[in-house]
Amino acid sequence: MAPFDTRSIPEELLLLCVDPEYGRLRIPRATIHRVIAGAxxxxxxxxxxxSVDGRRITGYRPLGPADEVAAGVLARLEDTGKRQSRHGLDxxxxxxxxxxxxxxxxxxxxxxxxxxxETRRFLGLPHRSYLAARPDxxxxxAARVAATLQRPADGSPAAERDRQLAGxxxxxxxxxxxxxxxxxxxxxxxxxxxxxxxxxxQAVRRAVxxxxx
Numbered sequence: 001m002a003p004f005d006t007r008s009i010p011e012e013l014l015l016l017c018v019d020p021e022y023g024r025l026r027i028p029r030a031t032i033h034r035v036i037a038g039a040x041x042x043x044x045x046x047x048x049x050x051s052v053d054g055r056r057i058t059g060y061r062p063l064g065p066a067d068e069v070a071a072g073v074l075a076r077l078e079d080t081g082k083r084q085s086r087h088g089l090d091x092x093x094x095x096x097x098x099x100x101x102x103x104x105x106x107x108x109x110x111x112x113x114x115x116x117x118e119t120r121r122f123l124g125l126p127h128r129s130y131l132a133a134r135p136d137x138x139x140x141x142a143a144r145v146a147a148t149l150q151r152p153a154d155g156s157p158a159a160e161r162d163r164q165l166a167g168x169x170x171x172x173x174x175x176x177x178x179x180x181x182x183x184x185x186x187x188x189x190x191x192x193x194x195x196x197x198x199x200x201x202q203a204v205r206r207a208v209x210x211x212x213x
Contacts, residue, residue, distance in 0.1 A: 010040060015141045055202075115132055
């Protein structure tokens with residue numbers, strides 16, 4: 001398995017969606033486009049491609065993101081930033097298109113051998129489902145993030161990725177799914193606090209609330 005710090009935040013988010021019993025990816029369709037959009041912005045933030053102050057994107061630095069989705073988002077944000085003094089996170093989140101959405105990240109997980117594709121026919125039409133190479137990879141990812149949240153923030157890139165991921169999970173109200181029961185309560189509390197503190201996670205929560213309102 002590739003080291004976790006070589007995977008983007010959107011990829012890590014998808015791995016959290018692996019059902020530990022059957023190994024299938026159970027993607028939350030109602031919120032996934034908002035969470036993936038937030039994960040793309042979080043990835044740009046932790047790599048230094050954008051800087052953020054409160055609700056605003058205040059700077060851009062072309063670092064050559066590794067995937068075409070993030071690269072396209074950065075190019076559009078930078079172009080808008082040239083015409084405006086600052087760019088709102090909420091507007092940036094809404095302008096990230098639903099398509100291709102998470103598909104490029106699924107494709108990268110498949111290429112890395114972490115996920116396989118299963119094709120079946122339903123009502124005469126092909127239907128694809130995705131299976132993790134190891135059913136426990138989602139719980140392993142969740143456990144790593146939980147361990148990071150139990151430690152004081154050290155500012156390392158790996159820890160910051162986990163913090164951003166946890167904040168996004170809480171913002172999309174997926175924390176109880178990934179950290180159920182009494183055992184998951186401390187992680188849920190920590191994730192929800194990050195969801196209130198981290199600017200990208202806050203933007204995702206506002207978008208999810210607006211969608212459901």
